[in-house]
Amino acid sequence: MTNAPVIQLMDTHAGGDVSRIVTGGIAPLPGATVRAQMEYLRDQADGLRRLLLEEPYGIPEMSVDLLVPATDPQAAAGYIIMEVMGYPIYSGSNTLCTATAVLESGIVAKQEGHQTFLLESPAGLVQIEAEVRDNVVESVTCEGLPSYIDTYRARVHVPGLGDVDYSIAYSGGFYALVEAAELGFALNLTEERRLADTAHAIVEAIRAERSFSHYSLGDVGPLPFLHFMGPVEQVAPGQYRSRSATYVHPGVICRSTTGTGTSARLALMHYEGRIQPGDQLETVSLRQTRFIGRFTRAEPQGDYSVVKNTITGRSYVIARSDIVVNCEDPMVECGALLSILGES
Structure with a gap:
């Protein structure tokens, strides 16, 4: 198991819906836009979604948001949304959770009071407004489609x-x-x-x-x-x-x-x-x-x-963890996953 791939997660929730933010362990994806990278995952590498939303690692009621580098220079980060139904191009609760994770992980530095930044979703650029009090993200406002x-x-x-x-x-x-x-x-x-x-x-x-x-x-x-x-x-x-x-x-x-x-x-x-x-x-x-x-x-x-x-709404960080991807486990299907795993 010493060489088993590892995926880094920050689990969050907004309104009770858990969003698993993938912060590391995934190789760069092909595609000139976040939308194209989403389509690659959907069509060629659905294993990450299935891994984190199915037993033994997760349950269908969760969502997954993969952080990727933004392809638009205006955005601080990109993100790809994965749910039990597939790959929605946008989600409000997932955007609230991703924005909070971007702040809590330091991708965007927290600023006391009101701050704004852009994220790049598969649907395009999303304006984020965050309220920070005593270094705590108290609320996030995002554009609805x-x-x-x-x-x-x-x-x-x-x-x-x-x-x-x-x-x-x-x-x-x-x-x-x-x-x-x-x-x-x-x-x-x-x-x-x-x-x-x-x-x-x-x-x-x-x-x-x-x-x-x-x-x-x-x-x-x-x-x-x-x-x-x-x-x-x-x-x-x-x-x-x-x-x-x-x-x-x-x-x-x-x-x-x-x-x-x-x-x-x-x-x-x-x-x-x-x-x-x-x-x-x-x-x-x-x-x-x-x-x-x-x-x-x-x-x-x-x-x-x-x-x-x-x-x-408001999102809360509930866990930070490493997922060990054990391809010898009969409950784990690695075939649609190996091509996107980064180095452990």
Whole structure:
């Protein structure tokens, strides 16, 4: 085992969703952009994602973010997001966690008070704003991807459930948005397993019936997300709150409400005329963790009104560790991993 490859990790969480930040042990990836490097991992070297999200090293409810050198000179670092469903080009909670890791690891030096920097995601450059107090990263605000409503109040027949009404938003991935109360849910933690089973059935039914295409990106894959929406309450002028739960196909209910889920909600509220620029929505998870989405402005893109937004939350470092990759272990599949491992 003395020559076994080692991968360095910083485990973090935002709103309860654990993001495993890979800080070392991976060789430079081919590709002129972070997006191209993501596509290389997806198509040629999926072993890292599988290693860290499957037994014995991890579980599907986690995410992985691989730090890579930025290809845009404006950015402090690049990162590639990996989840059970594959390789999303953007994720709010993963961006909050990656930004915190970049600060805690010293890639970007902490500055007391307010500081800004750029990260390079597969979706492009992301503006980061961090609040540091007594050398502690107390909050991070990141840009949400431009979000819009693709489909409003469609209906699908779901075996075992009957007819289900849904809307489709794009916010970094396509989201089915459903009213939790219409399906008998109050969005309590005791409902988690039933929420996952219900979302699985709805997503499968929608995927069997239709597909979705982004107005500029084209085909971004089959529907991967569903967001259960609780009632929206106004808590102050321009400030709203809603219980929420995000599902990732197949089978995972996120611990947080997710950044992209919150962005999708903002897009729907704008579509329905319920919010104005400057308004914010606080989404509350099954575990009472919270993200704040702020609607900054809307602009026309073809047939759509696209919502620009930001997501604010807090990430915590929970572990720093070395993963020893033992290819003699029958539970470890090294075939799709060896080509990207660095020197131990």
